Amino acid sequence: MGNEIKSPELQALQLNRLRALLSQNATKAMTEVRVAFANVLKRSSAIIVNSMEFLELEALSKVKQYFPAPIITIGPLHKLAPAICSSLLTEDDKCISWLNKQAPKSVIYVSFGSIVNFDKQELIEIAWGLSNSKQPFLWVVRPGMVRGSEWIESLPNGFEESVGERGCIVKWAPQKEVLAHAAVGGFWTHSGWNSTIESICEGVPMLCRPFFGDQHLNTSSICNVWKIGLELQNLERGNIERTIKRLMVDMEGNGIRKRAIDLKEKAAFYVMEEGSTSCSLNMLIKHILSV
Template sequence: MMKVTDFIFKIESPELQALQLQRFRSLLSHNSTEVMVEVRATFTNAVISSSSIIVNSMKFLEQEALSRVKKFIPAPIFTLGPLHKLAPRIRDSLLTKEDKCISWLNKKAPESIIYVSFGSLASIDKEELIEAAWGLASSERPFLWVVRPGMVRSSEWIELLPNGFQESVGQRACIVQWAPQKEVLAHAAVGGFWSHCGWNSSMESICEGLPMLCKPFFGDQLLNTSYICNVWKIGLELHELQRGNVERRIKRLMVDMKGMAIRKRAMDLKKDVALCLMKDDSTSCFLNDLTNYLSFSSV
């Protein structure tokens, strides 16, 4: 069976160098359990043996990496993203969303809100929650924060938030158990996204032209963060959940002149996505190619 590390080959291009693949390989191998090694190997071999591969991405986002991957995989690869734009009505969460946050956003100034969500699986401890909370408060930016029940280990919901926190932020904050993320990211009041950098969340953010504050936890989130911060350069990585660090990163991302280039590149990518979705552009072409491929294969 081919190992997942066989895909990390000699790096020659600036784009792949920026991904820091050697660092990613060391992270994959660090404290890997036998089960995880087997899962990765099984997944890799399933990809290699596939008759065709559909990727929720866009060619312009990963052109160099895709060209290298094709050297290892004989099956055709179809980049049909962003799937949430092509099939917007598909249910995208098992958790119940709270729409009250939309009415709260409607009252806020354009691009003033930072939206914070760590996805449906990541967990943090009480100390990290406290540091994140005071960092958000000290940033003086209004924020919408998704705190899932159980996101903080051994918690029901927000009972572990520090004393005085909610009073200090008042109406500047909206804390919910879950949110209609695609609608939130597309809202005019939202100007940035603090994310765990799962692929779906990253794609949704790119499509709305939002700069990102990246705090990956595990798996592909680490590599996605390298893309966001080092290749596309539309985000800042948050290495530690420490209140001063959180405050500084939020301010740089949302308001400082130093973050202006990041915000501009994020909007430029949004324009590229719009072009990609136009008739006769890459996504439509790949969709036609996939249809033709499936029709030919079934004959």
């Protein structure tokens, strides 16, 4: 596949590396799901994508060569229909009061989505990495997210004392409101697609720690194509501390933040009344009526 890829954007996605990652842990069931999904796409009369064409222009052009159906980008859905994009878990909006007390762009928001799980030692490394970075943080620890723990009882001794009011831990957060808050300057994410799109729309740079599936591809887009984030290679406290500082404090983070703001402005233009998203929606309606 590498010989077929000529565009810089597709090369930056590191597709050969991603193919190796996906095949490394592929179960028979997962392989069957992928094959079934591809076959369904080939039989579809249209493919609707929660994205914006400017984000994935080269990739969409490549995909269109393999699927005869029109591919219609109508994202970001959470901006077009915010009322129907409700959370699966109960949101703790008390964290907004905590954010209101923090300096602009100072807070690293940490959330790994609704599915990811990890072990107690990884929790401990994340905790000390956040503490040692000296950055204010809002950390979502989902009940049951840490294997063998109900919630945060596995946090290391002395952690809460070392952090004090600089940290806020919640079971779930109103993510779209958090990302739009003036105090949030970075998002440590699992790189799920919904989180990625929400972060782009608010101009928040990302610290990426993918776990499985499309999260690896999304991370490549964030870090190598759009260059609005950094990948966290391993969950070791020293590495976590250094990477948070690179994003939030060091000069390197300035360019990342500027590019993130540029994408936010493009996304805002797309959802305007005469923007490309509206045109795509009209195209979708015409296509449905014609089928």
